[in-house]
Amino acid sequence: MGKDSQAVIELLNHALAESGLSQAAFATALRTSAPRLSTYRSGKTKPTAQFVLRAGRIAHALQRAREYRIMTAPATATAIREASDEDRAWRMLLQGRDHLRLLLGRHDGSEAAWEAAPGPTGQAGFDTLLAILTAHEFEAAGEEPPEWSKVEALSDPWVPEHPFLEPDEIIEQTPDYLARANIFVPARDLVTA
Known part of the structure; x- marks a missing residue:
């Protein structure tokens, strides 16, 4: 050799x-x-x-x-997959998304950690949502989204249950970039402190 x-x-x-x-x-x-x-x-x-x-x-x-001590896409997918319930899965998804924002703000190349494609979460909705949120964050930062985040819309609408909103209210309050992926989540549910 x-x-x-x-x-x-x-x-x-x-x-x-x-x-x-x-x-x-x-x-x-x-x-x-x-x-x-x-x-x-x-x-x-x-x-x-x-x-x-x-x-x-x-x-x-x-x-x-x-x-x-910042989550990556693979770590986020694993946390979602291992979550004990759907509420925890949502928290892990949003924590991962927030960590991506931190890395994108560093401008030191560490955002490449999110170019690492994640394994499956075990739920098509979460897989697609993780990809869409990742692409959205990269685009918002003026960066090219990772290849793995360029996914097709879900074939069937995904409207996760909500504690106090009806499905039509959820759909009405969903940001366009999620609705185009056939995922319906109210914008306020994507806001973290």
């Missing part, structure tokens, strides 16, 4: 370690499969230079987010 191939393997191994994720979770974060990442790390297959650079940049940003 040549020196360049060995260097690529070392860079990918370092990125995996720095990411703090399992190989499978890091592969998901990079929008590839665990077997494909394994072939890159073994030298059996050569990744593109773009892939290697993206892996290093995202891994470094994930490490910084951990140091800052």
Whole structure:
């Protein structure tokens, strides 16, 4: 194996370690499969230079987010999936979104932690909502949204139950960017302190 191939393997191994994720979770974060990442790390297959650079940049940003104790998209999806009830899932979603805002405000590259694609939350509505909120925050900050956040609208409307609003009131109070995704949540329910 040549020196360049060995260097690529070392860079990918370092990125995996720095990411703090399992190989499978890091592969998901990079929008590839665990077997494909394994072939890159073994030298059996050569990744593109773009892939290697993206892996290093995202891994470094994930490490910084951990140091800052700030949630990433993968951590947010995991928190939603592991939530004991839907109220907790909503709190985790909004906390993750707020953490993304913090990273976007730092202007130090740490927002790349949110370029790491999350695994599934276990609910299509939350998967799509996480993607839509992420894209919205990146756009609001004047940044290009991550590829994983560019999703199709849900095929069926999702109008989560509300403690005191009727479905038609929820739909009326939903921001346009969510309604276009067939997700209906009142704007005030997206506001955090």
